[in-house]
Amino acid sequence: MLDSPDQENLLEVNNIEVIYNHVILVLKGVSLSVPKGGITALLGGNGAGKTTTLKAISNLLASERGEVTKGSILYHGKPISDANPAALVKTGVIQVMEGRHCFEHLTVEENLLTGAYTRSDGSAAIKRDLEMVYDYFPRLRERRKSQAGYTSGGEQQMVAMGRALMSRPETILLDEPSMGLAPQLVEQIFEIVKAVNEGEGVTFLLAEQNTNVALRYAHYGYILENGRVVMDGPAASLRENPDVKEFYLGMSDEGRKSFRDVRSYRRRKRWLA
Amino acid sequence: DLVVPNLSYRTGAYGANGTQYADGFNDYFALLNERDGGIGGEIIQVPECETAYNTEKGIECYEETKDTGALVYNPLSTGITYQLIPKVSVDKKVLYTPGYGRTSAKNGKVFEWVFNAPANYWDGASVAIKYLLDENGGDLSGKKIALVYHNSAYGKEPIRTLEGLAEKHGYELSLVPVDAPGQEQKSQWLQIRRDKPDYVIMYGWGVMNQAAIQEASNIRFPMENFIGIWWSGSEVDVLPVGDKANGYKALTFNGVGMDYPIYDDIKTYLLDADKASQGGEHVGSALYSRGMYAAVVISEAIRTAQELSGVSAITAEQLRDGFENLEITPERLSEIGLPDFGPEIKMSCDNHGGSGMARLQQWDATAKQWNLITEFTEPDQDILAPLVEEDSAAYAKESGITPRDC
């Protein structure tokens, strides 16, 4: 849709390997670069390693007994693999985790406020941003006093997004923002991503299964399979690629296939990496 | 060499008490080794083993040491004693439990290997009542006495005796159990405050002692009317309470303080030579003295055994004979350097418990020391003897033991 506006690479991931539990090798040399002010999409099937990549960047692997064993991750040209997650948020990288991860016992509003934990620009600014988030997600305003644990799946996703926005980040790592959201809301969320990206210049790296939407909004895309990057390119060109079309967009040559029809024939072609 | 293991405890809930006792026990043997070259020319080895007052560790210590030629055990724990009683009869080791353990072990016909002279729990209860009788001109009728006790096998021991004596002397006994560890005794002392007993007798151990004395002072119970068993009568029990513990009384069967000639030797041979257990921190305290007293009795028994058998490297069996023929006269105590430190002991094949004599001491909070306030008093054997007989007969029956002829 848009070409990345600016070619400076904010975040660079060079050839990283990740091992869980000392034995399970998950990423087998992944390299990415995320340009400043762009929206970069990370696509790929289940278990491809998208989440792992994002967690490697935000240094959240340690608590899952995973570790980066090779390669380097640079942010603004400086290695960040040793920074703790909190320090990373201070430098401006925040992750919205897969599966929402709201603070169940806190109210919706308190959840949002924890997003502003690292900020030191005063409560007035925080209050303003809170209003901004409520404007983005009016449903949250209605439920501001409920415990997050009792909100529906979609509401929790909004809380997670809103919470990240509250930290006024430079870069947001978004893990499957569309999961479990109603179609209308998916569009809405991506519109918000776009608005935040354009309006506030926030850089996005988003992992998505919903290739269709992701490629519509992203500038650049990487496709991950089995722990390796198998293809990358500007979003527009990816959308035209026939393989991507078939496997990730569900289109055949005749247009969209019906889910009812795919049932009888087996198809599986994998890029050989 | 002769081996006398010291099953001690210096950690855990009762560690503060166990440490002092173990020091006294060690030091006396060390003194004999240093000064006299042991007993009858045999050096006494005292390997120490930590039990933490825990019965399983106690067994472990016992098994660990028993094949090293150990002669006699003194675990300072009623629980471990009960565990060891059957074992020592099979392994043929002597078990010496002065002032604790199984009371009816006094009956040597049933408990061939166990000795508990000079006094046992029941003796203690009886001596306390005797003292109260003396205080009241021989009449306790109508008086109220409360027993505050550690709610365990140990604490329950005196109940039967006190009940028997209550019948005889007409006082009214009330029972106030305290669950271990016992640092919270508000209910108990509120009850005492309401009931206003004339006297309180306490069978406690560990923190329960201090907590009780503290609470007693809180409710202004007169300390003079508060008598502890010997295990409730050490410095650690009263010191934390401070001045308000002044006047508290406790039983004892050994002397207190440092006014004994032996301490000159301890100073020369141990303290000055830096050989005292734990650097001599606890020398002279009540529990130290009791540990030392236990060592005195054991060494006298060893000496007797050596004389009887004519060999110096005696076996545990010979030591048992030594115990059964043991006589510690006041003269002998003076010779040792501990005049009037303990009651006269004379044991025999059927009497493994000595005379049961004990005396009272009282705490002087300003001088921070115990003072002896009575002579050795004999317990009321009319009441006790049948109880011992009954209990040991029950044990013999349960364990299939045919009492020996003595």
Add this chain to the structure above:
Amino acid sequence: MTQEQAQEGFTTADGRKIGGVLMDMRDITLRFGGVEAIKKISFDIRQGEIRAIIGPNGAGKSSMLNVISGFYNPQEGEVWFKGYRRGPMKPYEVARLGIARTFQNIALFDGMTVLDNIMTGRLNKMSSGIVKQAIWWGAAEREENENREQVEKIIDFLEIQNIRKTPVGRLPYGLKKRVELARALAAEPQLLLLDEPMAGMNVEEKEDMSRFILDVNDEFGTTIALIEHDMGVVMDISDRVVVMDYGRKIGDGTPHEVRNNKEVIDAYLGVAHD
């Protein structure tokens, strides 16, 4: 509704025979404290059909499924199953009636292997007592192996042979969903409830999943109720659709009817989907 009415059925466009009413929800109202999650909703599920439930987030879809599977007891309304009114029941009793389900936020037993997870689906098919199990040899082992065979069939069917012995905690999301489906199928249910079975999947995987769902429906004749946000999937595989919005029912009918319903478009779809 009478017994006879319940027996009636209809035939779908592609010629499948749909039977009488299997499950009938009548005027269900569910409240949490002050929040009314479901407001007087009625709908039915017929024997052999694939019934979709759609609606915006927080509409009460999952809550409705929870009512069906007995996890929530509605404050008002009646639940009829196979022509009988169902009183308040414990969830495990409902499971015994032949209703199995999957969950929106995957609820697998993380500490167990895939195989064991699927075997739990057959709980109610196994009956040897504690003593027999303690001895194992003989009855218990035989029963175990018989059930294992059934489970292996499902494993083959869902093509998850290679992860049989893997602890589920380690699996990626999509496979977990598949294992959950396998577990539900292992119970050989009459009614299968799927809560967003395809969330977090890419198109290829959705295609796989759709195929499984259709096959289950076809081969075992299992009735299926599913919640799904991907309108493509819903339109393609479901026979009838219920639309919910903030606890109310705003539409009910064939995918085609629903898609063109104005209210549904406003509340849910945003733009009309092709």
Add this chain to the structure above:
Amino acid sequence: MFYREAGDFKTSYRSDGQTFPIKLDRWGYYAVLVVAFGIIPFIINDYWASAVLVPFLIYAIAALGLNILTGYAGQVSLGTGGFMAVGAYAVYKLMTAFPDVSIVIHIVLAGGVTAIVGMLFGLPSLRIKGFYLAVATLAAQFFLVWLFNKVPWFYNYSASGQINSPERTVLGWAVTGPATSAPAKYLICLCFAFVLAWVARNLTRGMLGRKWMAIRDMDIAAEIIGVNPLTAKLSAFAISSFFIGIAGALLFSVYLGAAEVGEAFGINKSFLVLFMIIIGGLGSIFGSFAGAAFMVLLPVMLKNLLVGSLGWPTDLSAHFELMIVGALIVFFLIVEPHGLARLWALTKEKLRLWPFPH
């Protein structure tokens, strides 16, 4: 490379379901059995029996029991000491009331009595979960100890409240009482441990075990897929208590020979056994044994090292022992929170790959 499963093909579900599917493991297991039954009884002495092996076996049984409840069914219990006391007092009452019945039967019955008591105290688990339940089980611990201390019937009205185990024989060999030989003590505990481990294995691999694990991993989901929480939880409590009761009965009758409830079955016992299963590995039969071995051996070894070899004063070494045990526990948890069993499994997994990782 030395340790591998390749070439070990299974042709039936039955052989796939066996306990040690890998040949090397199977041989290792047979070797352990041969040593345990065929060699150790001939070389064991009193010290090894009393200080190490007998407590190890008895605690292994208790750990198996608690592991069923906590490791498999996910119900954390701190009432183990109390339940062991039930086993001990039950066997004592049975032994003294029916002296002519075999002690083996008494021990099993004691387990049964404990199972009933365990079920009773398991009832709150239907409402109460997690740490609340753990603390609630302390009610059982304290109440039972109080009860056995307070009601003289339980200790046959003995003056001090102690119970003593009289001599009883199995096949002519004394297994309780002072005259018991070290091999006899060891063997009776070994037999119980062996049979019970086997029972535990069978129960946990079948349907019942799966019900427990389902409840543990996610109780709501388990209920919705058809697990009746009442029967699942209560059966876990019952069977767990059965094991623990037997352990308590053995501890009293074979090992200690005499016991006083507050001392022998206090809350420390509860913690000790919980330690064992966590260090060993929750939800693992092997872990129960490994944890028991660790917690029994560690203090003995430390003591021998500090006092025996380094010649430290006993009090210092006792304090250091505490520090070291504490530090080691933390250390182990950090290295592998899932216990020795998982450590062992990971080692095997690495060995399989060795020397070519990935």
Add this chain to the structure above:
Amino acid sequence: MDQLIYAIEVVLNGLMTGVMYALVALGFVLIFKASGVFNYAQGVLALFAAMTLVGIQQGQVPFAHMINATFGTHLETFGWSVPSFLAILLTAVVMVLLAFLIEKLVLQHLVGQEPIILFMATIGLAYFLEGLGDVMWGADIKRLDVGLPQGISDSIEIATDKWFGYGFFIDRLDIWATAIAALLVAALVAFAQYTKQGRAMRAVADDHQAALSVGISLRFIWVMVWSIAGFVALVAGIMWGTKSGVQFSLSLIALKALPVLMLGGFTSIPGAIVGGLIIGVGEKLFEFLIGPMIGGATENWFAYVLALIFLVFRPQGLFGERIIERV
């Protein structure tokens, strides 16, 4: 009639004892709230704090015994004594240091583990601290005196004697404890509910990973919370140490705090106080009314049974956060 007056006295004393329990329970609540860790070491922490306080007050040489045993020296004290206030301050510093070390050496490596694993780790910690306390300050029984008054309050005794004809026993130490506890609770509630750090603390309790992901430093929160808990332990240690001396059994008061915790709810600061009051009154009253009929010494188990009964009706305790059960 007498019985009734006695009962009132028992109830009053129960309330005060309950406050003493609550002091210990508070430390548990704080740590649980902030990290989901059930900190079994809280009792030992109180003991350690009290030992350190006495040690500093009396100018004891730390590790004296160990040094003496190894080098044959005779160190004992520095020969000075530190005023109570300063000693308390210094002890607080030690507790902060300890919190820092605990985070560094233990908690940090256990982020994201299951609660039971963390619980176990704190038991390991309890063992360690127990040993360390003994090695540092010696295992003997110490007297703690920071000038808190103790013993029966005369004015209350006289006043009640006038009203009821029976002078009530109220311990002055208990009155102090009540005042201090009230202050602590008020401060802590305000902190947890209305400050940024308090909110962060609750967030951490819910989800470690998510907390990390929004930039909350677990390390900072934990050090902070453990420091506060250490301070609360110090207060508890002072109270209980004054009451019954500083020695090993002090750590066992943790066992009396558990039912309080359970009843009040693991996550509620006011719950700790209310729970304490109910447990205190409950156990004392039961011992007074029923105890004599069944042989007494019922307090240990009755507290637990009472809490259990409450839990059956409210599984999360009186004030605990609702346990969220959803699928």
